[in-house]
Amino acid sequence: SGVWNFGSLLGLCLITQILTGVFLGMDYTSDISTGFSSVTHIWRDVNYGWLIRNLHGNGASFFIICIYMDIGRGLYYGSYLYKETWNIGVVLLLLVMMTAFVGYVVPWGQMSFWGGTVITNLLSGVPYMGDTLVQWIWGGFSVDNGTLTRFFGFHFLLAFVIGGGTVVHLLFLHETGSNNPGGVNSDGDKISFHPYFSYKDLLGFVIMLLGLTSLGVFSPNLVGDPENFTPGNPLVTPPHIQPEWYFLFGYGILRSIPNKVGGVLGLLFSILVLMVVPILHTSKQRGLTFRPVTQFLFWTLVGDMIILTWIGGMPVEHPYIIIGQIGSVLYFGLFLVLVPLGGWVEN
Amino acid sequence: MGRHFGDLAKIRHVITYSISPFEQRAFPNYFSKGIPNVWRRFKSSVFKVAPPMILMYLTYTWGNHVHEQGKRKNPADYEKDQ
Numbered sequence: 001s002g003v004w005n006f007g008s009l010l011g012l013c014l015i016t017q018i019l020t021g022v023f024l025g026m027d028y029t030s031d032i033s034t035g036f037s038s039v040t041h042i043w044r045d046v047n048y049g050w051l052i053r054n055l056h057g058n059g060a061s062f063f064i065i066c067i068y069m070d071i072g073r074g075l076y077y078g079s080y081l082y083k084e085t086w087n088i089g090v091v092l093l094l095l096v097m098m099t100a101f102v103g104y105v106v107p108w109g110q111m112s113f114w115g116g117t118v119i120t121n122l123l124s125g126v127p128y129m130g131d132t133l134v135q136w137i138w139g140g141f142s143v144d145n146g147t148l149t150r151f152f153g154f155h156f157l158l159a160f161v162i163g164g165g166t167v168v169h170l171l172f173l174h175e176t177g178s179n180n181p182g183g184v185n186s187d188g189d190k191i192s193f194h195p196y197f198s199y200k201d202l203l204g205f206v207i208m209l210l211g212l213t214s215l216g217v218f219s220p221n222l223v224g225d226p227e228n229f230t231p232g233n234p235l236v237t238p239p240h241i242q243p244e245w246y247f248l249f250g251y252g253i254l255r256s257i258p259n260k261v262g263g264v265l266g267l268l269f270s271i272l273v274l275m276v277v278p279i280l281h282t283s284k285q286r287g288l289t290f291r292p293v294t295q296f297l298f299w300t301l302v303g304d305m306i307i308l309t310w311i312g313g314m315p316v317e318h319p320y321i322i323i324g325q326i327g328s329v330l331y332f333g334l335f336l337v338l339v340p341l342g343g344w345v346e347n
Numbered sequence: 348m349g350r351h352f353g354d355l356a357k358i359r360h361v362i363t364y365s366i367s368p369f370e371q372r373a374f375p376n377y378f379s380k381g382i383p384n385v386w387r388r389f390k391s392s393v394f395k396v397a398p399p400m401i402l403m404y405l406t407y408t409w410g411n412h413v414h415e416q417g418k419r420k421n422p423a424d425y426e427k428d429q
Contacts, residue, residue, distance in 0.1 A: 171348070174348060174349035175348075175349055175350075177349070177350065185356075187350075187355040187356035188355065188356040188358045190352065190355055192352075292395060295392075295395045296395045296398070296399070299395060299396045299398075299399040299400070300399040302399065303399035303400055303402060303403035304399075304403075306403055307403055307406055307407070310407060314414075317414065317417070318413070318414070318417055319409075319410050319413045319414060320410060320414065323406060323410050
């Protein structure tokens with residue numbers, strides 16, 4: 001069905017990000033004295049620089065939408081039973097999140113600087129060598145020029161690491177072939193890539209590119225933070241430091257645990273829990289197509305992630321604290337307890 | 348790498364029939380059967396999708412309401428003012 005388009009769409013997103021990123025890199029300078037103004041220069045002076053920056057920034061949002069949809073498809077239809085493909089997919093998710101994080105620091109706005117400061121400081125929770133580790137990552141005693149130059153380098157490099165990971169992901173997928181909504185063996189029903197999947201993927205490309213250009217042209221700042229229009233200033237802390245929308249659910253989980261190391265572990269395991277899903281598969285059926293109880297739990301997970309995303313963007317005040325804590329418990333409870341239980345009941 | 352046509356599956360005792368695309372309509376009964384089918388598909392999934400979404404919305408509105416209430420002054424705190 002249409003939800004199988006997100007794999008090829010992710011390939012398109014990666015190519016789009018690399019192309020627009022290479023062109024941005026031709027005019028960007030990764031120094032704290034010129035970084036922010038080089039972005040302004042791209043926007044105002046470089047031919048179609050505004051459009052390239054638009055596409056790159058909003059392209060990141062579409063990249064992550066496609067990843068979340070691809071994971072959702074994997075969870076719903078039991079595609080995770082292709083364990084190698086699935087686990088490399090989790091690694092790709094982590095790589096994309098790292099790329100997006102360091103990429104957000106690059107424009108050196110207020111949220112770039114302070115978001116970078118908050119998240120890199122989380123590494124100080126590592127026992128014994130935490131502070132040394134953070135200073136090693138920073139290249140100094142705070143987020144400063146050393147941090148910016150290397151984060152730009154990491155951002156550029158990681159894009160190609162993702163490309164390599166994608167090749168390995170596809171290598172394993174092509175050993176088995178794709179899953180399907182029925183969750184059944186489809187060896188006897190295979191059809192050629194061209195014209196069936198070439199045109200299907202092309203339709204998906206057209207729809208996504210339409211969405212991306214519409215967002216970029218009609219509402220380019222819809223998902224952005226206004227603080228990033230102010231140059232990064234270590235002496236002025238924004239009242240509400242928050243990451244981009246796609247990280248807010250993890251941010252909500254992080255802040256729900258009133259312990260620094262606990263919060264960091266919660267954030268880490270909110271992603272790593274995906275690697276445990278194939279091990280906890282209890283149902284005799286592969287996907288959720290004929291499993292109404294677990295379907296309800298799946299949509300509960302979707303609703304819970306939306307709630308956690310909302311909470312991650314709210315101040316840490318009542319009743320947002322308790323909602324975030326219940327949401328976090330529900331998130332892990334669904335993966336580790338409720339969904340395996342649902343599968344067992346349905347058997 | 349991977350598997351190839353001709354080496355995928357052996358299926359015996361199954362006879363399939365097909366009609367030429369030039370002998371049939373491209374989108375038969377698109378509205379007359381399609382619209383009732385959409386309603387059938389909606390009914391079969393609405394009670395699994397809608398309740399979590401409704402709960403999510405109610406949590407969102409309740410949470411924002413309680414937060415706004417918490418920012419208001421409590422008249423009882425100012426009763427003894429002159």
